[in-house]
Amino acid sequence: MEGYSEKQLGIxxxxxxxxxxxxxxxxxxRDIAQEAxxxxxxxxxxxxxxxxxxxxxxxxxxxxxxxxxxxxxDNDTMGPLEKIYSLVDRFTNKMLNEQHFxxxxxxxxxxxxxxxxxxxxxxxxxxxxxxxxxxxxxxQEQGIFYKDVDIVLLMSTLFGTxxxxxxxxxxxxxxxxxxxxxxxxxxEYLKIRVSAHLKKLFKAILTHEF
Amino acid sequence: MEGYSEKQLGIxxxxxxxxxxxxxxxxxxRDIAQEAxxxxxxxxxxxxxxxxxxxxxxxxxxxxxxxxxxxxxDNDTMGPLEKIYSLVDRFTNKMLNEQHFxxxxxxxxxxxxxxxxxxxxxxxxxxxxxxxxxxxxxxQEQGIFYKDVDIVLLMSTLFGTxxxxxxxxxxxxxxxxxxxxxxxxxxEYLKIRVSAHLKKLFKAILTHEF
DNA sequence: GGCAAAATTAAACAAACGTTTGATTTAAAC
DNA sequence: GTTTAAATCAAACGTTTGTTTAATTTTGCC
Numbered sequence: 492m493e494g495y496s497e498k499q500l501g502i503x504x505x506x507x508x509x510x511x512x513x514x515x516x517x518x519x520x521r522d523i524a525q526e527a528x529x530x531x532x533x534x535x536x537x538x539x540x541x542x543x544x545x546x547x548x549x550x551x552x553x554x555x556x557x558x559x560x561x562x563x564x565d566n567d568t569m570g571p572l573e574k575i576y577s578l579v580d581r582f583t584n585k586m587l588n589e590q591h592f593x594x595x596x597x598x599x600x601x602x603x604x605x606x607x608x609x610x611x612x613x614x615x616x617x618x619x620x621x622x623x624x625x626x627x628x629x630x631q632e633q634g635i636f637y638k639d640v641d642i643v644l645l646m647s648t649l650f651g652t653x654x655x656x657x658x659x660x661x662x663x664x665x666x667x668x669x670x671x672x673x674x675x676x677x678x679e680y681l682k683i684r685v686s687a688h689l690k691k692l693f694k695a696i697l698t699h700e701f
Numbered sequence: 702m703e704g705y706s707e708k709q710l711g712i713x714x715x716x717x718x719x720x721x722x723x724x725x726x727x728x729x730x731r732d733i734a735q736e737a738x739x740x741x742x743x744x745x746x747x748x749x750x751x752x753x754x755x756x757x758x759x760x761x762x763x764x765x766x767x768x769x770x771x772x773x774x775d776n777d778t779m780g781p782l783e784k785i786y787s788l789v790d791r792f793t794n795k796m797l798n799e800q801h802f803x804x805x806x807x808x809x810x811x812x813x814x815x816x817x818x819x820x821x822x823x824x825x826x827x828x829x830x831x832x833x834x835x836x837x838x839x840x841q842e843q844g845i846f847y848k849d850v851d852i853v854l855l856m857s858t859l860f861g862t863x864x865x866x867x868x869x870x871x872x873x874x875x876x877x878x879x880x881x882x883x884x885x886x887x888x889e890y891l892k893i894r895v896s897a898h899l900k901k902l903f904k905a906i907l908t909h910e911f
Numbered sequence: 912g913g914c915a916a917a918a919t920t921a922a923a924c925a926a927a928c929g930t931t932t933g934a935t936t937t938a939a940a941c
Numbered sequence: 942g943t944t945t946a947a948a949t950c951a952a953a954c955g956t957t958t959g960t961t962t963a964a965t966t967t968t969g970c971c
Contacts, residue, residue, distance in 0.1 A: 512813035516726035530950055535930055594811050600868045601804050603722035644898040647869050651861030658810045659857050688854040695905040740920055745960055
């Protein structure tokens with residue numbers, strides 16, 4: 492299914508960024524073609540349509556997400572809290588490395604009409620839940636985690652916080668403290684800060700310790 | 702500045718819903734006109750343009766948000782934790798009562814290009830922060846709240862979780878447990894559940910108690 | 912009733928949209 | 942070198958877009 496040429500991948504990455512920045516309908520195929528430096532017709536030629544291009548963007552990133560989840564499942568040597576920490580760490584990294592795609596996903600999940608893309612998001616959410624729930628419930632049965640935890644909403648807290656961080660970036664950056672910090676360094680700083688915040692939150696709510 | 706006729710308000714509310722459901726560019730003025738049962742020209746006639754209509758939607762909801770914030774500031778008889786609880790309660794209610802607008806705000810804050818609407822969102826965020834920070838820092842000085850709290854990210858957690866709840870609604874609802882619960886009752890159930898989750902989170906992280 | 916302002920309408924506007932066409936170039940295979 | 946398929950292109954396609962026009966109706970006031 493995969494195996495994109497350099498040109499095709501260029502289109503996908505440009506589309507990802509523009510869809511994230513301006514929305515699907517706010518981005519014209521001419522915008523994409525111009526920024527990706529290809530002829531307009533190539534988009535239909537390669538992907539069939541603008542809609543299908545959006546799906547291609549999603550499939551491209553979501554296969555990576557699947558691998559990502561599987562790695563977490565396979566690594567079964569850690570204790571529950573370490574597992575949660577690792578999960579938080581990796582999600583934080585993923586989110587801030589894939590800011591455009593995460594914005595796009597945040598946008599698309601709000602659409603009211605059903606679509607193949609919404610189905611993909613739903614699947615991914617279900618898989619994430621299937622990853623998280625067993626870790627927590629097993630630890631609860633072992634008495635390591637407390638029981639009065641709303642796992643579904645805790646996932647909403649995790650993803651909600653991470654999604655919120657992207658638009659909050661410019662807000663946090665407006666602090667003169669970060670005035671002349673290069674953008675990539677600021678992102679690295681953010682990763683550490685966000686991950687620490689989330690770990691503290693999860694530890695407190697799950698173990699009642701600090 | 703306010704004082705909309707019934708017809709104008711009808712347009713604003715329809716636009717709010719459609720912008721939230723399909724995005725600004727995904728919604729045509731013809732869609733709005735049809736659902737609001739007015740002639741297409743009335744939108745330009747009343748609001749000037751589609752863009753200005755979006756701004757009108759924002760101004761309409763945000764004046765209410767300002768009042769909302771001021772009420773919280775004025776009510777100064779509570780202790781810090783009660784204040785946080787009240788804040789969580791009211792934000793949860795607001796979020797689930799204004800789902801369309803909150804979706805819309807979530808969408809618009811992601812746009813890359815500056816706009817009057819983005820400025821409004823920025824202002825509101827700043828005001829929210831100005832409300833939250835004094836409550837927490839004062840309680841920290843009094844030794845009631847712990848100091849190792851990232852207030853900015855805690856706000857991201859609050860709004861992120863709440864924003865995430867709207868798209869998560871259908872996910873939670875898919876549980877057979879809620880199969881034949883009327884939608885408004887389900888929303889009331891959600892309010893209680895979300896508010897309880899957030900209070901637990903805030904109490905744990907701020908007071909180290911449960 | 913008559914008048915002026917506001918509200919409402921159908922129709923038309925140019926611009927932008929996603930997509931397709933048909934011709935042309937490039938690449939690969941024999 | 943010829944042939945065949947893939948890639949690329951400018952141009953044009955028919956829609957849909959947001960907005961405006963100019964005519965008509967409704968409204969409020971004297």
